[in-house]
Amino acid sequence: xxxxxxxxxxxxxxxxxxxxxxxxxxxxxxxxxxxxxxxxxxxxxxxxxxxxxxxxxxxxxxxxxxxxxxxxxxxxxxxxxxxxxxxxxxxxxxxxxxxxxxxxxxxxxxxxxxxxxxxxxxxxxxxxxxxxxxxxxxxxxxxxxxxxxxxxxxxxxxxxxxxxxxxxxxxxxxxxxxxxxxxxxxxxxxxxxxxxxxxxxxxxxxxxxxxxxxxxxxxxxxxxxxxxxxxxxxxxxxxxxxxxxxxxxxxxxxxxxxxxxxxxxxxxxxxxxxxxx
Amino acid sequence: xxxxxxxxxxxxxxxxxxxxxxxxxxxxxxxxxxxxxxxxxxxxxxxxxxxxxxxxxxxxxxxxxxxxxxxxxxxxxxxxxxxxxxxxxxxxxxxxxxxxxxxxxxxxxxxxxxxxxxxxxxxxxxxxxxxxxxxxxxxxxxxxxxxxxxxxxxxxxxxxxxxxxxxxxxxxxxxxxxxxxxxxxxxxxxxxxxxxxxxxxxxxxxxxxxxxxxxxxxxxxxxxxxxxxxxxxxxxxxxxxxxxxxxxxxxxxxxxxxxxxxxxxxxxxxxxxxxxxxxxxxxxxxxxxxxxxxxxxxxxxxxxxxxxxxxxxxxxxxxxxxxxxxxxxxxxxxxxxxxxxxxxxxxxxxxxxxxxxxxxxxxxxxxxxxxxxxxxxxxxxxxxxxxxxxxxxxxxxxxxxxxxxxxxxxxxxxxxxxxxxxxxxxxxxxxxxxxxxxxxxxxxxxxxxx
Ligand SMILES: Nc1ncnc2c1ncn2[C@@H]1O[C@H](COP(=O)(O)OP(=O)(O)OP(=O)(O)O)[C@@H](O)[C@H]1O
Ligand SMILES: [Mg+2]
Numbered sequence: 172x173x174x175x176x177x178x179x180x181x182x183x184x185x186x187x188x189x190x191x192x193x194x195x196x197x198x199x200x201x202x203x204x205x206x207x208x209x210x211x212x213x214x215x216x217x218x219x220x221x222x223x224x225x226x227x228x229x230x231x232x233x234x235x236x237x238x239x240x241x242x243x244x245x246x247x248x249x250x251x252x253x254x255x256x257x258x259x260x261x262x263x264x265x266x267x268x269x270x271x272x273x274x275x276x277x278x279x280x281x282x283x284x285x286x287x288x289x290x291x292x293x294x295x296x297x298x299x300x301x302x303x304x305x306x307x308x309x310x311x312x313x314x315x316x317x318x319x320x321x322x323x324x325x326x327x328x329x330x331x332x333x334x335x336x337x338x339x340x341x342x343x344x345x346x347x348x349x350x351x352x353x354x355x356x357x358x359x360x361x362x363x364x365x366x367x368x369x370x371x372x373x374x375x376x377x378x379x380x381x382x383x384x385x386x387x388x389x390x391x392x393x394x395x396x397x398x399x400x401x402x403x404x405x406x407x408x409x410x411x412x413x414x415x416x417x418x419x420x421x422x423x424x425x426x427x428x429x430x431x432x433x434x435x436x437x438x439x440x441x442x443x444x445x446x447x448x
Numbered sequence: 449x450x451x452x453x454x455x456x457x458x459x460x461x462x463x464x465x466x467x468x469x470x471x472x473x474x475x476x477x478x479x480x481x482x483x484x485x486x487x488x489x490x491x492x493x494x495x496x497x498x499x500x501x502x503x504x505x506x507x508x509x510x511x512x513x514x515x516x517x518x519x520x521x522x523x524x525x526x527x528x529x530x531x532x533x534x535x536x537x538x539x540x541x542x543x544x545x546x547x548x549x550x551x552x553x554x555x556x557x558x559x560x561x562x563x564x565x566x567x568x569x570x571x572x573x574x575x576x577x578x579x580x581x582x583x584x585x586x587x588x589x590x591x592x593x594x595x596x597x598x599x600x601x602x603x604x605x606x607x608x609x610x611x612x613x614x615x616x617x618x619x620x621x622x623x624x625x626x627x628x629x630x631x632x633x634x635x636x637x638x639x640x641x642x643x644x645x646x647x648x649x650x651x652x653x654x655x656x657x658x659x660x661x662x663x664x665x666x667x668x669x670x671x672x673x674x675x676x677x678x679x680x681x682x683x684x685x686x687x688x689x690x691x692x693x694x695x696x697x698x699x700x701x702x703x704x705x706x707x708x709x710x711x712x713x714x715x716x717x718x719x720x721x722x723x724x725x726x727x728x729x730x731x732x733x734x735x736x737x738x739x740x741x742x743x744x745x746x747x748x749x750x751x752x753x754x755x756x757x758x759x760x761x762x763x764x765x766x767x768x769x770x771x772x773x774x775x776x777x778x779x780x781x782x783x784x785x786x787x788x789x790x791x792x793x794x795x796x797x798x799x800x801x802x803x804x805x806x807x808x809x810x811x812x813x814x815x816x817x818x819x820x821x822x823x824x825x826x827x828x829x830x831x832x833x834x835x836x837x838x839x840x841x842x843x844x845x846x847x848x849x850x851x852x853x854x855x856x857x858x859x860x861x862x863x864x865x866x867x868x869x870x871x872x873x874x875x876x877x878x879x880x881x882x883x884x885x886x887x888x889x890x891x892x893x894x895x896x897x898x
Contacts, residue, residue, distance in 0.1 A: 242784055263786040278784045282777035282844035283770075291774055292785035294767050301765045305681045 191254040193218045193383040194239065194352055199248035201234050208234040209245070210407040216352065216383040221374060222412075223398030224387045225427055230404040232387045233275055236354045239385070240272035241265035252352075269351030273358050275387075277341040281330035285322075286311040288329055289344045314343045318369055334361035342370065346377065353377060356387045371397060391420050391427075405430030492698070495838050495890075499853040503860060510864040517867050521716050524746055528649040528814070530859035531748035532557070532807040533826060537833040537851040538759040539803040542769075542796045544834055545776040547843035548606060548613035550800050552620025553807075553830055556598055557823030559624045560591050560808035565637040565818030568644060584644035591805040598624070599801025603794035621827065628820055638817025648813030649746035651718045656744025663745070664710035667753075671702040713749075714742040748810045752852070755806065760848040762799075772796060777844030832879070833858050836886045857882070 192215035201209040209231045216222050224232050237243035239250065241262040250257055252268050259265050265272070279288050286307040287294075295303045295310070308325055315322045319339040329337055338361045345353060355374075359367045374384060374397050388394050394401060395415060403410040403426040410426045422433040429440050511518040536553050543550045567587050576583055602620055606613045646653035655663060675695060682689055718726070718741040726741065727734045763769035771792045775782040783789050807826075812818055837854030839846030858879060865875045 240784075261786075262784050263788075266786050272784075274784065276780075278778070278781040280774040280777035280781050280844065283774060287770060287774070291781065292771070292787040294770055296767065300767070302767060302770060305685050305687070308687065309685045 190217065192216060192251075193220075193253060195249075195251040195254075196235070196239065197249040197251070199235065199238055199250075200246045201231075201238060201243060202246055207407050209238070212248075212404070212407075212409050214402055214409065214412070216385055218351075218383050219378055219381045220400070221378055221384045221386055221398045223394035223401040223415075224385055224404065225389070225391065225394055225401060225423065226404035227427055230427075231407040232404055233356055235404070236272065236356055236385060236387065239265065239352075240270055240274075240354055242272070242274075266348075269349075270354070271345040271348060271350035271352070272354040273341050273345045273356060275356040275360075277337055279329050279337060279341060282328050284326050284328055285315065285332075285340045285343075286325060288340055289314070289347060291344070293348065310347070311343065314347050315339060318343055318373065319366060335363055335366055338362055339366065342373070346373065350382060352383045352385070354385045354387075357389065358386070359388065359390070359393065367393075391423055395420050395423070403427055493847070493850075496847070496850055496853065499837070499850065499857065503853065503856055506857065506860045506864065510860070510868065513868055517864060522867070523712060524649075524716055524743065524749075526859065526863045527752075528746050528748045528810075529863055530855055531649075531746075531752045532811045532823075533829050533833060533859065534752050534852050534855035535755050535803050535807045535810070536800075536826060536830040537837065537855045538755055538848050539796075539800040540830045540834040541759075541837070541839050541846040541848055541851045542763065542772050543613075543800055544831075544839045544841060545844060545846045546772050546793055546796050547776055547779070547841075548793065548796070549831070550602075550613065550617045550620075550797065551827050552602065552617040552624060553800065553804055554823040554826035555621050555624035555628070556595065556801065556804040557808040557811060557826055558628050558818075558821070559598070559631070560595055560805050561812035561822040562628050562632050562637060562818035562820075563594055564588075564591055564644070564808065564812050565640060566631065568640045569637050569817070572641065578641065581643070583641045584647075587641070587644055588647075588805075588809055591809060592802050595801035595803075595805030595808075596798050597801070598804070599798040600794065602801075603797030606797065607790040607793040625824075628818075628822075632818060632820065634820070636817055636819045638815075640813060640816050644809070645813045645816055647747055647751070647809045648811075648815075649748045650814075651722050651741075651743055653747045653813075654713075654744040655747065655750060657714065657742040660710045660714055660742070660744040663750075664706050667706050668703040671706070672699050675699055675702075710745065713745045716743040717741060718743060748814075751806060751810060755803070756848060756852055763848055768792065768795060773844055775843075779843075829858055829862075830855075832883045836883060838890065857886075 194214075194216040196212065196214045199209055199212045200207070212231070212235055214222070214224075214235070224236070226232050234243060238245045238248075239259065241259045241264050244260065250259055257264075257268060259268065259270075280291060283291070286304065289311050290307045295306050297303050311325060315325075319336065322336060322339065324332060324336070329340055332340070338358065342355075342358055345355070359370050362370060371393075374386070378384060386394060386398060398415055400412055400414055401418075401423055402412040403423060405427070408430075410430055411432050413423075418433060425431065425433060425436055425440070429436060429443075431440065507518070516522070536557070540550060540553070564587050567590060568583070572578060572580070572583055572587075576586065598620075602613075602616050605611050605616045675698060679689060679695060717723075718739075720738045723739040723741055724734060726732075727739045732739065763772070771782065771787050771789075774785065774787060775789050775792055779789060782792075808823065811822055815822065833855035834846065834851045835841075835854070836857055837847065837850030837852070839851065861879050861882060862875055865878060866872070870878075
């Protein structure tokens with residue numbers, strides 16, 4: 172919010188300034204020994220909004236989102252959900268707040284099949300507390316049918332599925348439980364063109380349903396296509412958060428590579444960019 | 449058979465049902481199916497199938513070397529001996545599946561066994577009295593509680609204090625064995641309550657005759673009902689079904705195995721001396737040729753059956769078991785999925801402690817007391833049984849029936865070779881070769897199938 176005030180021209184928060192954001196992350200810091208992976212990062216996300224989070228390798232994107240999903244404790248900073256400060260100490264806390272995450276590493280139990288992975292930690296049971304594997308398989312067939320209609324291997328351990336099929340299982344798991352806040356860390360990295368299109372449609376549909384989505388991707392066009400706003404991270408810090416309509420993909424690329432806002436880029440920087448491109 | 453109208457009717461209905469299920473779901477295999485295809489259609493674990501075959505080969509070999517070993521009485525002695533390690537092997541599966549190890553089981557068995565003996569020999573006579581009919585139940589309950597506490601203690605150090613299980617349970621292996629000496633004053637403690645000793649089997653500690661048949665019938669009915677129920681729910685959801693003949697084959701094999709087991713155990717009769725004593729005590733006049741009392745299924749074997757069923761249920765049908773496997777497959781994923789992974793790990797050790805108490809009951813009941821070396825070396829046999837049964841040290845893979853079969857393989861070698869006159873160092877060498885070879889073949893198989 173203070174970021175917005177400082178840069179009224181490119182401020183993206185101004186658009187939704189009136190309403191309370193679904194998520195506000197304030198001055199988050201995470202350090203691993205000497206590596207300051209996330210430095211004073213503030214970010215907000217509104218209901219029905221897709222925020223793209225981009226940056227080079229090791230910029231701190233995954234670490235920042237893990238703080239929100241409870242997978243990583245921050246050293247300092249605050250998280251507010253619907254304006255109320257919350258303490259997210261572990262993944263259970265995050266799920267209780269309606270936060271679901273598709274991890275870059277997928278976080279699947281390789282030895283279990285797709286239904287067991289989809290319901291990992293939230294297994295469906297019968298009245299007397301026995302696992303209801305048939306119901307879980309049925310639900311998995313339905314949700315996978317939307318993501319990857321050709322998928323048939325519901326009783327094989329996911330270790331023997333293809334990379335894209337595994338990713339589909341991870342996505343299915345995140346969307347099945349009616350998340351309010353969805354974090355997608357490189358959700359289409361392993362997907363073929365048809366499956367990527369399915370995921371894009373899914374993102375649009377979830378957005379329409381009023382879900383706030385934090386989308387990390389190295390595919391600038393993917394982000395540009397789906398996101399309302401784009402936050403660029405560089406060496407653990409946010410360079411800027413911009414409204415997609417105010418900038419070009421080249422501007423975003425410049426921010427990712429140089430860590431500078433479009434207005435601050437010098438002629439020398441431009442030369443360098445062209446050399447690299 | 450065919451002239452009985454009822455039978456034909458049943459067969460007719462089954463056939464119709466079979467064709468309906470098959471229609472449009474499982475395409476008929478082209479040409480003649482191979483044996484492999486047929487086995488695959490039953491969805492039987494090929495590994496387990498191989499182990500059953502190995503057991504058969506072992507026993508055929510033993511019988512060829514000395515036919516006397518195939519007499520029912522030897523089967524029963526063998527199964528009683530295998531019982532205490534088989535019980536432990538089921539728990540070791542869960543411990544290893546969740547990427548831990550428990551080296552302390554032998555010492556914990558010894559400690560709890562000594563605890564039973566001290567309780568029954570020193571405490572019961574002056575408190576609840578030797579003739580109290582529930583004395584053995586109190587002893588067993590205290591043992592189970594004691595085992596759970598030991599497991600909770602070790603499990604806490606492993607899961608919450610994050611000390612490697614190898615270290616904690618190595619400490620347990622040494623420390624608890626030492627505690628047995630402290631506890632007993634360095635001597636054997638005896639006797640147990642006679643009712644408690646029934647847990648160790650023997651002619652009196654068996655479920656014989658009609659009761660064994662009733663139990664067999666009950667288990668058979670349960671097996672068939674489970675199969676029918678599983679098929680019904682899969683059909684309800686429209687999932688692919690096994691072909692009807694495969695279902696029938698599985699049912700027939702299960703029921704056949706159960707009833708054959710009962711038949712074998714009932715074909716052993718009480719030794720004449722004991723039967724005479726029994727006749728005198730109950731005022732029965734012995735018929736010529738002596739009173740024939742069917743021995744039936746030894747109680748330790750009943751305990752193994754009950755533990756196997758309970759542990760299989762726990763691992764495959766309950767959330768706890770699923771979470772153990774999830775943690776073993778990918779600890780990080782389990783944590784990120786919101787599973788309380790520390791509590792899951794701690795519970796595997798609590799469970800192991802409870803199984804130690806059950807195993808200790810069987811072992812000390814057979815000995816009628818607590819000895820200083822009770823359970824010594826169990827850990828190695830139990831770990832070997834779990835590993836032969838397909839449990840992987842990489843975590844996330846293992847089955848309860850596999851571990852039981854593994855324990856049977858280990859004990860068959862142990863008992864059978866001993867019976868043939870090999871000494872125990874020789875037996876150990878054979879067991880060592882089998883252990884390493886089985887795991888080696890398994891590894892080779894997995895690499896090939898990948
Ligand atoms: N568990 C950890 N221990 C130590 N350092 C870590 C850990 N996780 C991340 N880091 C470091 O923190 C920095 C940020 O990593 P992060 O994974 O957040 O980057 P990223 O933006 O997601 O990169 P990528 O695009 O490659 O996924 C990197 O320098 C990384 O080496
Ligand atoms: Mg990342």
